[in-house]
Amino acid sequence: MLKIVTDSTCCLTQAEAEELGVIVLPMQYVVDGVRHDEKPQGENGDYEKLFSHAQEIATEPVYPAHFAEVFRQLLNEHDDVLCITMSGRLSGVYRAACDARDAVIAQTASEDLDAHLRLVDSRLTVAALEQCLRYARRLADENKSLEEIAQAVEQYRNEVRIAFAVPDMKPLRKSGRLGATHRSVMRLLDRWPVFSLDAGGIRSEGSGKGSAGAARALINLVESGAHEVIVSTFGASSESIARNIMIELRRRFPHTKVLVKDGGPVIASHIGTGAVSITWVATESLSH
Secondary structure, eight states, X not given: OEEEEEXXXXXXXXHHHHHHTEEEEOOEEXXXXXXXEOOSTTOSOOHHHHXXXXXXXXXXXXXXXXXXXXXXXXXXXXXXXXXXXXXXXXXXXXXXXXXXXXXXXXXXXXXXXXXXXXXXXXXXXXXXXXXXXXHHHHHHHTTOOHHHHHHHHHHHGGGXXXXXXXXXXXXXXXXXXXXXXXXXXXXXXXXXXXXXXXTTEEEEEEEEEHHHHHHHHHHHHSOTTOEEEEEEESSGGGHHHHHHHXXXXXXXXXXXXXXXXXXXXXXXXXXXXXXXXXXXXXXXXXXX
């Protein structure tokens, strides 16, 4: 049986992870020196309140040693292991997984171990990473080989879109995830900057006036024929805009399932609480 490994930015609940056969390794967020493991979706409490009183917030990826321990255990119990992480351009988690793989292979006498352990940089995060995990499991259920699944996910990631809007640029600037061009984007006159992920990096998509304008700007990025739509909230303050986005998306795409899920504290620490994102699959043939 194929086992899938990922990081906690995937937004899966514990029940969803178990159903998909996914091992979720926790990222950490550090608030005023206190470390917290990111828990499954819906179990992270009121992290917006926690952040609102914090002087310093940082995050840390899964350590290579943790990946290596899990890889060794799963390879002993299962035929194949596929690790899909959030974007390597936004976090060190993919690099950590690569270092762990190299260490496990170096410590193992078996020459064919590399054929049973495959890593994929999703170039995505949050619900878009979840979409990649679900796609990988569907292929595994169709008895595809590990290499076939890995190659298919690397293609599929190009059809998964994610866009997000932020009410305040300070957390995103402080995170260092913006390139030099994007650091000049300013919040003026209640305008919410809108971004998307492009090949794993952040690309500016303009802005919207206030939360309503941001919602319209995000919705207008969703192509006709979009499938598997997920709206992600980042703290309670974004639940209202997320609900409005969900209602409009269901009106525009009546035959498409639209869900609302929490995006989690790790990504919220970088883009700010109150932010909202939309994830969708652009190609219908790849969403099933």
